Amino acid sequence: MSAWRRLLKDKLAVAGLFVIAIVVGAAVLAPWLAPYSPYDQLFDGLTLEGSPLPPNGKFWLGTDLLGRDLFSRLLYGARTSLTVGVAANGVAVLIGAALGTLAGYLKGFGRDVIMRFTDLMMAFPALLLAIALAAIFAPSLWIIAIVIALVNWAQLCRVIYAETLALSERDYIEAARALGAGMRRILWRHLIPHLIPTILVYATLGIATTVMFEAMLSFLGVGVRPPTPSWGNIIFESQSYFLSAPWLVFFPGMAIVVLALSFNLVGDALRDALDPTQRGRQ
Amino acid sequence: MMRYLAKRLTAAGIILVGISVITFCLIFLVPADPISMIAGRNATAETRAQIRHQLGLDRPLPVQYGDYVVRLAQGDLGRSYAQKTQVSELIRARLPATLLLMAAGIVAELVIGLPAGIYAATRRGEAVDRGVMMLSFIGISAPQFIVGLLLLYLFAYMVGWFPLSGYGGISHLVLPAITLGIAGGGTYSRLMRSQMLDVLRQDYIRTARAKGLPERTVLLTHALRNAVLPVIAQVGYDMGFLITNAVIVESVFGWPGIGQLMWQQGIQRLDYPIIMGVTITAALFIVLGSLIADLIVPLIDPRIRLR
Numbered sequence: 001m002s003a004w005r006r007l008l009k010d011k012l013a014v015a016g017l018f019v020i021a022i023v024v025g026a027a028v029l030a031p032w033l034a035p036y037s038p039y040d041q042l043f044d045g046l047t048l049e050g051s052p053l054p055p056n057g058k059f060w061l062g063t064d065l066l067g068r069d070l071f072s073r074l075l076y077g078a079r080t081s082l083t084v085g086v087a088a089n090g091v092a093v094l095i096g097a098a099l100g101t102l103a104g105y106l107k108g109f110g111r112d113v114i115m116r117f118t119d120l121m122m123a124f125p126a127l128l129l130a131i132a133l134a135a136i137f138a139p140s141l142w143i144i145a146i147v148i149a150l151v152n153w154a155q156l157c158r159v160i161y162a163e164t165l166a167l168s169e170r171d172y173i174e175a176a177r178a179l180g181a182g183m184r185r186i187l188w189r190h191l192i193p194h195l196i197p198t199i200l201v202y203a204t205l206g207i208a209t210t211v212m213f214e215a216m217l218s219f220l221g222v223g224v225r226p227p228t229p230s231w232g233n234i235i236f237e238s239q240s241y242f243l244s245a246p247w248l249v250f251f252p253g254m255a256i257v258v259l260a261l262s263f264n265l266v267g268d269a270l271r272d273a274l275d276p277t278q279r280g281r282q
Numbered sequence: 283m284m285r286y287l288a289k290r291l292t293a294a295g296i297i298l299v300g301i302s303v304i305t306f307c308l309i310f311l312v313p314a315d316p317i318s319m320i321a322g323r324n325a326t327a328e329t330r331a332q333i334r335h336q337l338g339l340d341r342p343l344p345v346q347y348g349d350y351v352v353r354l355a356q357g358d359l360g361r362s363y364a365q366k367t368q369v370s371e372l373i374r375a376r377l378p379a380t381l382l383l384m385a386a387g388i389v390a391e392l393v394i395g396l397p398a399g400i401y402a403a404t405r406r407g408e409a410v411d412r413g414v415m416m417l418s419f420i421g422i423s424a425p426q427f428i429v430g431l432l433l434l435y436l437f438a439y440m441v442g443w444f445p446l447s448g449y450g451g452i453s454h455l456v457l458p459a460i461t462l463g464i465a466g467g468g469t470y471s472r473l474m475r476s477q478m479l480d481v482l483r484q485d486y487i488r489t490a491r492a493k494g495l496p497e498r499t500v501l502l503t504h505a506l507r508n509a510v511l512p513v514i515a516q517v518g519y520d521m522g523f524l525i526t527n528a529v530i531v532e533s534v535f536g537w538p539g540i541g542q543l544m545w546q547q548g549i550q551r552l553d554y555p556i557i558m559g560v561t562i563t564a565a566l567f568i569v570l571g572s573l574i575a576d577l578i579v580p581l582i583d584p585r586i587r588l589r
Binding site for chain 2: 012116117119120122123124125126127128129131132133135136137208212215216219220221222235239242243246249250253256257260261264265268
């Protein structure tokens with residue numbers, strides 16, 4: 001629990017946690033918080049000439065090109081962006097941690113195959129590969145999440161591999177082996193518990209990456225498809241119009257930056273809080 | 283050194299083969315049927331079979347893969363569905379613009395990142411340090427298209443200092459380069475700071491200070507020289523970020539490079555050979571970048587053991 005207390009001492013991390021809590025709350029409570037339906041093209045949502053409305057008393061953040069309420073779309077967009085980001089990162093962490101632990105423990109041929117494959121994934125331009133995959137497969141939220149996961153696990157795999165390798169050379173692992181512990185017992189009882197802090201840090205930092213990935217894919221038009229709102233595709237839809245309606249880019253843009261920043265701040269503070277070399281220094 | 287070189291080259295070769303296998307598999311996953319794309323929807327079964335034969339799609343997969351690799355090695359990336367021109371020609375025509383943008387991006391990220399990192403390291407723990415680190419976090423957390431659109435709105439539309447989009451003189455290059463520089467600068471300032479702090483802890487720095495050298499000399503000639511080289515070598519390893527960010531920035535600023543090619547003609551028209559071609563080109567850059575960095579790193583720091 002001392003790690004948790006150390007985390008709460010970091011003001012930036014607390015601010016990050018606060019923002020994340022607000023966004024999660026907004027996403028969960030979207031149906032109750034949203035003043036309008038995110039899909040309704042409101043009769044009074046456009047000017048007489050058919051232009052979107054800037055932020056005003058009725059539409060707090062303005063309306064979009066089709067006269068839909070931007071605030072409501074942002075609330076529902078938080079659902080999409082968080083769901084895709086968290087799911088994608090969950091899958092990426094699972095793949096990366098599993099392969100990394102296995103490679104570090106197996107050594108020999110199995111290790112070579114896994115690590116060569118990881119090198120290969122690192123050499124691929126992740127976003128371009130994701131664009132290619134997303135353009136190939138039929139777009140649905142879950143497929144986008146999996147595509148993002150497929151191009152984002154390699155870095156964690158390398159980190160976990162290096163750490164497993166270092167751990168497995170420690171004497172206590174040797175001792176466990178000498179006592180007759182099998183591979184499964186060593187993995188689950190002696191290796192994986194020590195890897196949890198690292199996995200936790202990367203699981204937090206990774207969400208910043210996957211949220212940004214979803215935004216970039218959606219911005220390029222190969223991510224979440226309209227009319228389902230996501231923070232990235234709101235910008236995609238209004239990009240050609242943004243000089244006359246900058247609020248359509250500004251608000252979703254800020255939402256993405258603030259959320260990614262919060263996850264980065266919390267992840268970074270978590271790394272300091274969990275780092276064993278920091279322990280006892282205070 | 284020769285053994286190290288051979289090892290690195292082999293590793294790069296293996297990765298290139300892996301890339302060719304993955305892109306080859308991706309082409310088979312593509313739902314669009316190239317035959318319909320070429321012959322049109324109402325073609326007879328006979329014409330379809332003829333085109334299938336012409337394209338070589340009736341041969342066994344390993345043969346097709348062998349053929350694909352031979353063509354890749356010759357720089358042949360296939361034909362665009364929509365334009366009937368060679369993808370390699372399209373990419374070659376656009377590559378100079380992307381290279382220019384990437385070069386400008388590298389300059390911008392180093393110009394932003396290095397001084398910020400050095401300054402933060404000398405003021406460790408102070409408000410300035412925390413401020414710089416916070417800014418670098420914002421730079422890392424902001425997707426390029428948002429930064430780009432924001433800069434575009436402020437400095438091209440509101441103030442009118444720079445053109446809105448397109449390709450031309452230096453004025454067209456400034457905003458895209460700064461956009462790339464903000465993201466990269468965030469990464470490099472953090473890296474520069476931690477390298478600098480590592481070096482400042484060394485004994486020879488204490489010796490230099492004990493000799494009574496001015497702090498400025500200690501920092502700029504003794505510490506910086508050792509701290510900055512690994513950071514610059516990192517540019518080679520970051521080629522992947524750079525080229526991906528360049529692709530995004532190009533689509534925001536209408537910069538006529540391979541990113542815009544991919545976005546306008548590849549993604550929007552589902553022209554898969556173009557998407558694959560740009561992906562392969564980018565992968566090649568990444569492999570080359572890390573190969574060059576691998577070769578430069580031991581030259582910079584003889585203490586690194588060659589394995």
